[in-house]
Amino acid sequence: MTYRVNAAGHMEVGGCDLVLLARDHGTPLYVYDEATERERSAEYVAAMGRSGQVLYSAKAFASPHFLRVVAEEGLGLDVVSAGELDLALRSGFPRDRIHFLGNNKSREDVEAAYRAGATIVIDGSHEFDLLRAVVPEGRRTPVMLRISPGVKPDTLDHISTGQLDSKFGFSIESGAARKAVEETLSRLRADGLLAVERKRPIPLFPRCVGVVTSVSGAALRDIVSVATRRRPGIQIGVASASVQGDTAPRET
Secondary structure, three states: OOOEEOOOOOEEEOOEEHHHHHHHHOOOOOOOOHHHHHHHHHHHHHHHHHHOOOEEEOOOOOOHHHHHHHHHOOOEEEEOOHHHHHHHHHOOOOHHHEEEOOOOOOHHHHHHHHHHOOEEEEOOOHHHHHHHHHOOOOOOOOEEEOEEOOOOOOOOHHHOOOOOOOOOOEEOOOOHHHHHHHHHHHHHHHOOOOOHHHOOOOOOOOOEEEEEEOOOOHHHHHHHHHHHHHOOOOEEEEEEOOOOOOOOOOOO
């Protein structure tokens, strides 16, 4: 934290006197300290560890430089509109770390997320039909299911999203989450992606593993982490390829 009270009795952040900033730029004035932003981001990433990815919500505040700092500190990004997605892309935010959320996505939103190669977070059953309409036959796009855990946090009601009656995500307690997972598995089986007869046996102790994926993607980091933990000394060969969005090759 760079906050302090200076000799003039004024609040100071990042070496800047807030009274003088207000005088020079007028109010209301929003001031963000990059050092604090980086420090807090690093703390969240360290606390999460390998258990998942920390997402910064663009709705809180977003500007090109701010988002570049968020990306540099290893966070992912939560966007809920085509406008936020466009800002993220123009800021150079890594596409494989952008997650498109929202329980009222339009077809245009889903199309924009698909073209960008962002992860589409499914917030309701109707989005399965949107995805089928948007993603061309033979293509794939990364998705996640948003699960509502049925936990009511100690916060203001109008910003609470995890409780049982939340309008966001699939509820575990009501059975909606299980139904959504079963529907997803059913669609995967229909596409042959879970067909047992198509699986090939994997050696019990492989000495070398080949991976075809984006070298900047989170998937590669996860693969390397798991493989080296389970098989120390294993050789991992990586063939760089675009795996998301319109630039990805069509499956054959």
